[in-house]
Amino acid sequence: MDRLRFLVDLHGPADRQGPGSDQATRQAIALSGLAPSPALRIADLGCGTGASALVLAAELGAEVTAIDVQPDFLNRLAQRADAARLADRVTGVEASMTAPPFADGSLDAIWSEGAIYNLGFDEGIARWRRYLKPGGILAVSDLCWLTPDRPAELQHLWATAYPGIGTVPDRIAALEREGYVLQGYFPLDPSCWMENYYHPIEARFAEMRTAHPGDADTARMIEAESREIEIYRRYGAWYSYGFFVARKSDL
Ligand code: SAH
Secondary structure, eight states, rough: HHHHHHHHHHHHTTSOOOSHHHHHHHHHHHHTTOOOOTTOOEEEOTTTTTTHHHHHHHHHOOOOEEESOHHHHHHHHHHHHHTTTOOOTEEEEETTSOOOOOOOOOOEEEEESSGGGGOOOHHHHHHHHGOOOOOOOEEEEEESSSSSSOHHHHHHHHHOOOOEEHHHHHHHHHHHHHEEEEEEEEEEEHHIIEEEIIIIHHHHHHHHHHHTTOHHHHHHHHHHHHHHHHHHHTTTTTTTEEEEEEEEEEO
């Protein structure tokens, strides 16, 4: 089994494909100052099965265009939107965040939880600014160091897996450099990682082994996922996802 299929099978049934919580999405909405309106146009970039898209539509009554490159995730998003009676507010579109299908200056907000790493934080925020209306909101969560220093083993692990990882001040400086004004920041708490993300994945390891008996690739990929979870259990005090809410400056 190839890695992409493995990841889609492992993460597809889940309500979210990265660390987070509905409460964190609501907290970011509060920091954004966005007021509910059916006229709000919001893009969710790298939406997965719709964790944040559904909260945005429910809380703000906004028109949410949710993009992802994974059709299986978009199918599940459509089912969830139907079940939540939000199908008229949320549209899934198969497209890449590298060149999202939006007109310049057309969006009130760009949302992206746990997905900007596909481009890299600095690259993503630079590329996406043009799609926002003047004063539009950017809300992104991304992996960050929580302290200036950290154990060498951990530094090595994440710098290899995600070379774009930075400290919170690095992220804030990048936002300012790229023409945004920070509205607020908070780190995701441990329940966003364990209860909401890693526990549901761990619960599916056995199913995956049963579905692919004797498959060495499957076993190896489960092993790699388990190692990532162990690293979080050991070192979670040093890193998390930082949630940054910023406004497009007038520059
Ligand atoms: N925002 C969701 C999913 C995060 S996982 C949540 O918080 O649950 C990262 C997502 O980015 C995956 O759904 C993956 O399919 C998607 N992705 C990866 N590369 C992408 C790209 N180039 N353009 C759009 N989405 C991408």
